[in-house]
Amino acid sequence: MIKSKYLFLLLFCLMLGYTSRAQTGNGQGRYFVQLQNGQIVYANKVQYKSPIFKSNHFLLDDSLKYNPSVVSVFQNEDGFFARVEAGNSYDSFAKRITDGPRIDRFYTSRTTYDYGYGYNPYGYGGPRTSRKRIYFFSKDEGPLYIMDYDNLEMALADNASSMALLSRYKKDKLINTGVSIVGAGLLAVGAIKSVNDSQEVNGSTSVNISPMMYAGAGILGAQLVINLFKKDKLTQAVEVYNYQLKQ
Incomplete structure (x- = not known):
């Protein structure tokens, strides 16, 4: 028991x-x-x-x-x-x-x-x-x-180097927006011009591609490639903030 x-x-x-x-x-x-x-x-x-x-x-x-x-x-x-x-x-x-x-x-x-x-x-x-x-x-x-830019601007305000990177981020964003507008505009104008310049040849339509379309596509393509290899300034601003504190 x-x-x-x-x-x-x-x-x-x-x-x-x-x-x-x-x-x-x-x-x-x-x-x-x-x-x-x-x-x-x-x-x-x-x-x-x-x-x-x-x-x-x-x-x-x-x-x-x-x-x-x-x-x-x-x-x-x-x-x-x-x-x-x-x-x-x-x-x-x-x-x-x-x-x-x-x-x-x-x-x-x-x-x-x-x-x-x-x-x-x-x-x-x-x-x-x-x-x-x-x-x-x-x-x-x-x-x-x-x-994003607005939140980091407040959080990193006490570090001059980080703020400089944020300023570059804002500038680059404006440039990217402008380049996108120019590239898209050239594509649109080129497409309209290509359609207007098309001709009827032996019962079939011959479309002449406007050079503007090539220019627009080239601008947008170059912008895409550059952005792929460019390090994000927001991430850099955070890294600089932390790095300078470690020193």
Whole structure:
């Protein structure tokens, strides 16, 4: 009888130890989730699950489950993630790609739909989808903001070098807009001129491509190539801000 009692206690302790593998507070664990109420739950494995017939959830050490809506930040083997919008989807969190010392950069992906007429894998005329990265930043572990000129101008105002890069970004953006307008304008005028200069030859229409179309296409093509190899000034402004603080 006594042996049975001790055996029961041993089994109870083993079960308790298994269910408490994910610990709260200052418990041990390589990874964690932080809840909206500030509570931190540590674990050695943090997974985001999206089953077909069940609700999305975070699974900690194969035992504890948390609804994504109650999680504000989490860290697992893929990196550190912070919430950027309400919801239970994985895209509600942004992954950190730059870690300070003062400015952190994050990104998440969004699915965009193009309902224009065109071919897609399901036939003609249906929406085409694509994934687009959205970048955010956080200063001094504060809230996340969209990484654009206006927000960075306020956050980096105390660094002259970063502000100079932001000024160049604004100037380059104006130049790019002007070049796009010129290139598109030449294409449009060239297309109209090509149609007007077309001739009927032996019952068929002969279209003479206007040089303006070639010029417009060349301008837009050159602009695209230059922008592909040009480093983003917004990212440079953040990098300079962090680098000068490290010195």
